[in-house]
Amino acid sequence: MSGQKPTEGMSLIVKTTCGWLKGFILLYGIHIILYGHLTPGGGFAGGVIAASAFLLILLAEGQRAGLKTFSKKAALTWRSVGALIFLAVAGLGLVVTGTFFENFWTGHASGNFTHFGGSIQASEIGIGLLVCSSLYLVAMVLFGCAFGFESER
């Protein structure tokens, strides 16, 4: 916390409203990520929406509650994991079909392309995790509560 006291959040009304909304916002973000292969949106848009749910907690319920819900260490981890998922999906195309980022896992085989988007969906999940956690980290830096990474490494 770099010596500063964490904020304790806004009024009871705001906290209660936030308590109702945060789950729905996060769910909507996840929906946008998972259905990016069919509808407008995808990993980037969904990741931003999901991050906004965590930012809401950080702002409305305070930094202590925000960091308890989604800690810096977790955000750093999921940022790396998201990027590695994306690269792994792209690299698996090279391994399986011989072409980098080939859509080797089309989803047609399952007979249900509506819910299963194959390698597109998998890469969107990676992007979603990366964008959500990166944006959250950026916000933490701007709010002044992201210092002290070393101790959390």
Add this chain to the structure above:
Amino acid sequence: MNNLIPLLVVIPMGVAFAIPLAVRMNPRLGELLSILTALTLLVISLFLPSQEIIYHIGNWPTPDGIDLRVDGLSKLMLLIISGLALVVGIYSVGFIRQFTGHYRYYTLLMLMVTGMNGVVLSGDLFNLYIFVEIATIASYALVAFGGEHEDLEASFKYAVLGGLSSSVILIGIALVYGMTGTLNLTHLASRLDGHVLTPTLQFALALLFCGFGLKSALVPFHTWLPDAYPAAPAPISAILSGITSKAIGLYVLVRLLFNVFGITDDLLLLLRWSGGITMVVGALLALGQWNIKRLFAYSSVSQVGLIVLAFGFGTTAGIVGAIFHLVNHAVFKPLLFLNSGAIEIAAGTRDLRKMHGLRSTIPVTATTHMVGSLSIAGIPPFNGFWSKLIIVVAAVNAGFMGWASLVVLMSIVTLAYQLKVQTAAFFGSNTRSPEVTPSIATGSRSNAEPLFMAVPMIILAIGCGALSLLTLTGLDEPFFVASAAEVLMKGVFTW
């Protein structure tokens, strides 16, 4: 073999994101992974074929999908990037310990390598822009890595001017897309080939020239560089001056001019004048500097000017000379910057007026610095001599006697400011007070040039001599360089 091409971008990017996780197991894994990655990239680059290959990502055909392009020029650039990343990675093991947050340094270094490799391989303008941004943003953070006031100020200045250049480039790309309907370089070249550029496209080309000119630090867009290079840690100054400004600036500029828009007499004239002015201004400003890293930074400006000037001759010999000097500059300038890191640790200052007689304290640095100085000044038998010789001969053969004389004159100026560094830092008696020169006072040699710092300097110094051997195949067709020059001489890409 073609399947190795995307790995040149994927591996450093993957490692960049894996380092923050790996260091939780062992803090030393960051430097180990970086060095191994650079070594892997070097091996992959060596095995790439020199003939033109277009790799379609996801099997999408041109121009619908994203292309990666490998040819003689991009292979040469990839070799320089990975070779330099390896040397800098090894040097950093000894140097970067004085800072905190090592893993962030290595993450950013790998992201910068990702960006540079991506720029060199990109077959379309938009992805090229994205990779330029990846490399540039990583370099902003690396310049500020020291965290001191002047580091942050330099990084901020770099970020503002870099942001300006990126905006200008993006507007240029948007105009090109608006007028031609494509961003794929091959497709774009085929659409422009044989047509006179419309005023809008001329404006777009001017924007791209200014944007990439700023990234290459051509005068008058050079003002960020003398602040950024001295502020960055020495290994980052080495990689920034050695290859980053070339890969994300100069390389893209000549690619666009020679292979996409098509070179014309007017553009060659522009290259000659902007290169010539940059060469003279950089050299004269370097001559007046007392801050060793700032002096080398202005020297970089001057050398970039020489390279651009040689491209502006428009002849095969001129382009061969330009590319050969680009390669040589990627060896002797990083060497000089790595030397400056050891000098700064030994003397406790960057001010040449406050240091004397460091030769006995840091003998490896003194010797390798002598080699680097002679190379950059164009003294035989070192590599700089051969590239400057090719450039002067090319200028004479093309009838540019004035430019040839200026190149020789500026080589003398280069020798003058390098001798100034030599005499100030290494010669004379060591009479400095202990508080100014901590390593000298304690007689500690290991602090200033530990093994991890000495070995990269020795490798680069050997490189200064060894690269002269590239001319064994003939001054008009040096090994590796000739195939790179051929790519530009072929003119615009054919569809």
